[in-house]
Amino acid sequence: MKRAVVIISLILLVDQILKIWIKTNMLIGEEYKFADWAIIHFIENRGMAFGYEFGENWGKLILSIFRIATIVGIFIWLKRLIKAKAKAISITCVSLIFAGALGNMIDSAFYGLIFSESNYNHVAEFLPEAGGYDGFLFGNVVDMFYFPLIKGNLPEWLGGDYFIFFRPIFNLADASISVGVGLLLLFQKTVFGTKENPDL
Numbered sequence: 001m002k003r004a005v006v007i008i009s010l011i012l013l014v015d016q017i018l019k020i021w022i023k024t025n026m027l028i029g030e031e032y033k034f035a036d037w038a039i040i041h042f043i044e045n046r047g048m049a050f051g052y053e054f055g056e057n058w059g060k061l062i063l064s065i066f067r068i069a070t071i072v073g074i075f076i077w078l079k080r081l082i083k084a085k086a087k088a089i090s091i092t093c094v095s096l097i098f099a100g101a102l103g104n105m106i107d108s109a110f111y112g113l114i115f116s117e118s119n120y121n122h123v124a125e126f127l128p129e130a131g132g133y134d135g136f137l138f139g140n141v142v143d144m145f146y147f148p149l150i151k152g153n154l155p156e157w158l159g160g161d162y163f164i165f166f167r168p169i170f171n172l173a174d175a176s177i178s179v180g181v182g183l184l185l186l187f188q189k190t191v192f193g194t195k196e197n198p199d200l
Helices: 002-025 057-083 088-114 172-186 188-192
Strands: 031-035 038-045 141-146 150-153 162-165
Touching: 002 038, 002 088, 002 141, 002 172, 057 088, 088 141, 088 172, 088 188, 141 172, 172 188
Parallel strands: none
Antiparallel strands: 031 038, 038 141, 150 162
């Protein structure tokens, strides 16, 4: 239980501090470059992890409802693992995924209510007098980490187009989900149980 609480609390705290600082101090598109391959670049998205999205308002609403249902499901799974005294790696994986999903859900649920709109000319204001930029469940997710590790042109036999790897801009919550899922795949026999320990 303690492991799960520490992991979730730390990720949520750091994720929200980063997002709120960037939201209230940076313009959309503004960036801080630490190296050619390590950049803080502020963008917002209405969709899924790494900026993917679908539909307009109806798509956003469906996504938010799906996120809430997923978060509830992951929470139930985590509680069962803790109750069953699962191995530390199992609790770590699911805690990382839960924390990341909840971190992005906080943006979607509340940022539209508590911030003014971020744009290319004005930094967002916290608790503006005129009210937020959108309603409950319709807020944008704040993204900032950009690691264009490799840049160049593809070989002519592949079209010769310019490419960037790694192109997506993401946040700590996205990273937490990705690491949790990666560990889950790596240690799936432990997490999902073996013949010796079928319930874990």
